[in-house]
Amino acid sequence: MYVIAVYDVAAERTGKMLRLCRQHLHWIQNSVFEGELTAVGLRELEIEAEKIMDLSYDSLIIFTNTHVHRVERRIIGREKQEIDQFL
């Protein structure tokens, strides 16, 4: 399934969340990631995220589209993604 993940976590946890999300998805901007995951892969991401996060403070939003119709994506302005290779 197609997944978009967006996190908002305290500064001390952003490094770990960035590494975790990049193991499963593609970084596209700020704390925004996208990619294709199986249900098992998504569950793994969620479980690992819950270990990192302070669930009373941090937030991770996961958008999924299980149907064949993909979400279309348009970028206005600069594509930050190409910087990703240097991060």
Next chain:
Amino acid sequence: MYVIAVYDVAAERTGKMLRLCRQHLHWIQNSVFEGELTAVGLRELEIEAEKIMDLSYDSLIIFTNTHVHRVERRIIGREKQEIDQFL
């Protein structure tokens, strides 16, 4: 159509982008917005955003799902949205 918008703009432009996006969509986290828009409504948002943005530096990503199958959304941790009423 269902729309998710995520922006990454220079600090001096975040105020204007926040106000613009909140006129068209619902704030859900950081610089992340979602909602239902017509094609005309989405085009208006894009045109206004282009006026605000430095297109060589800033980035606005727009995800759209034109099909009846909505994108599902799950939140892990705190729902930041309810704070929106106080912003």
